Amino acid sequence: MIEMKVAGIALDAATRNPIVLLRDSTERRALPIYIGQDQAKAIISALENHQPPRPLSHDLMVSILESLNGLLEKVVIHSLHDNTFYAVLIVKQGETRKEVDARPSDAIAIALRTNSPIWVMEEVVADASIPVDRDADEAERQAFKDFVSKLRPEDLIKHGGSGASEMS
Numbered sequence: 001m002i003e004m005k006v007a008g009i010a011l012d013a014a015t016r017n018p019i020v021l022l023r024d025s026t027e028r029r030a031l032p033i034y035i036g037q038d039q040a041k042a043i044i045s046a047l048e049n050h051q052p053p054r055p056l057s058h059d060l061m062v063s064i065l066e067s068l069n070g071l072l073e074k075v076v077i078h079s080l081h082d083n084t085f086y087a088v089l090i091v092k093q094g095e096t097r098k099e100v101d102a103r104p105s106d107a108i109a110i111a112l113r114t115n116s117p118i119w120v121m122e123e124v125v126a127d128a129s130i131p132v133d134r135d136a137d138e139a140e141r142q143a144f145k146d147f148v149s150k151l152r153p154e155d156l157i158k159h160g161g162s163g164a165s166e167m168s
Contacts, residue, residue, distance in 0.1 A: 001076065001119040004031060006047065006108060009040050020108060022118065029129040031120060033077075033085050039105035046112035058109040065114075069093055072116040075107040080124050 004022035007030060012019055018040035022031040035043070042058050044050075055063060065072060073090040080086070087104040090097060102110075111118050 001121055002125050004118050004120050004125075006043065006112060006118070008047070009044055020105060022108075022120065023132065024125070028132055029125060030132050031077075031125060031129045033104050035105035039103070039109060042109040043105070043112065046109055058106065058113060061106075061110055062113045065091065072110060072114045073097070074116055075102075075104075075111045075118045077104050077107070077118070077120045077124055079121065080128055085124070085128075 002024050004024055007021040007023040010019045010021055010032070011017070012034070018035050018037060019032045020035050020040070020043055022033070023029070042056065045052070045056070046058070052059065062072075070091050070093045073092045075087055075089055077085055077087045085104045087102050087107040089100040089102050089107055089110065091100055092098075108118060110116075
């Protein structure tokens with residue numbers, strides 16, 4: 001799993017639908033997730049530390065969780081099917097740990113309010129992320145190509161931990 005942070009909210013240029021952008025710690029990959037207007041407002045409110053005069057839905061969920069001595073351990077965005085992301089809240093109550101199904105947008109809004117980490121499965125990042133730093137990606141690809149081009153078979157035997165006699 002890869003820990004990601006909320007980079008912000010953007011609008012799709014064509015549809016004007018909101019998108020929450022998650023970024024990995026190296027800031028090399030971004031994961032765009034289309035969300036609804038209400039969820040975008042809830043996420044922005046949490047990012048700006050806005051305290052409404054009365055609790056909104058996500059604030060209420062956090063209050064209920066706290067009143068039951070629960071702790072949001074983390075959010076996990078675990079899969080992507082037919083352009084729909086799936087997430088769970090990992091909630092700990094005493095020694096008991098439970099997974100609660102949630103929309104990623106709601107899970108992110110609650111995670112921001114509780115300062116809980118947001119994790120994304122590697123497969124989801126591989127399938128749906130976009131590169132942020134193409135130059136760094138290209139430099140890394142070129143460095144790997146250079147390494148492979150200079151690699152000799154005896155280097156593999158020497159560093160691979162197995163001798164030629166073990167292969168026969």
